Amino acid sequence: MYRWTELVAYRVVDGSYLLSKVGRSQLAHRPECDRVNRWMVTWSTAGEEARVRRVPCPECAPEVGDRMDPHTVLEATRLTALVAQDIPELTDLLLAGRPGQPAHDPRRLSPLVAHMVEQLCVTADGFAAHWSTRTSERSVTVIRDTW
Numbered sequence: 001m002y003r004w005t006e007l008v009a010y011r012v013v014d015g016s017y018l019l020s021k022v023g024r025s026q027l028a029h030r031p032e033c034d035r036v037n038r039w040m041v042t043w044s045t046a047g048e049e050a051r052v053r054r055v056p057c058p059e060c061a062p063e064v065g066d067r068m069d070p071h072t073v074l075e076a077t078r079l080t081a082l083v084a085q086d087i088p089e090l091t092d093l094l095l096a097g098r099p100g101q102p103a104h105d106p107r108r109l110s111p112l113v114a115h116m117v118e119q120l121c122v123t124a125d126g127f128a129a130h131w132s133t134r135t136s137e138r139s140v141t142v143i144r145d146t147w
């Protein structure tokens with residue numbers, strides 16, 4: 001696995017929550033690779049990223065290691081921090097999909113989010129009760145008889 005996400009929830013002293021997402025990657029690309037995007041950095045300007053052990057992209061297969069071309073493009077660490085005022089907002093963040101995509105189905109969570117939910121159920125007061133209420137909601141259509 002050359003790409004992974006680390007998810008950590010922090011309880012802030014004022015009672016809010018900070019959800020930290022760190023996207024990491026070891027992949028390196030040739031500059032002309034289709035997978036290169038503006039979030040990436042070249043090896044010669046990489047700073048901290050240059051210290052990450054690199055794995056060549058399976059499509060463009062650049063040389064990595066001691067003989068790496070300085071123009072080689074490195075996938076960089078991406079940090080996201082989201083603030084939730086309370087447990088309902090934290091639940092919203094965990095269930096939110098990527099921008100422009102629908103929310104996650106709570107019955108089909110990724111292992112990463114499922115693990116976070118398990119931990120919060122144990123460590124965050126009130127989370128388990130809120131989660132079970134929230135995830136048992138169904139949209140109910142009530143059909144009334146007319147009279």
Ligand SMILES: [Zn+2]
Pocket residue numbers: 028029030033034035036057058059060061
């Ligand atoms: Zn590539």
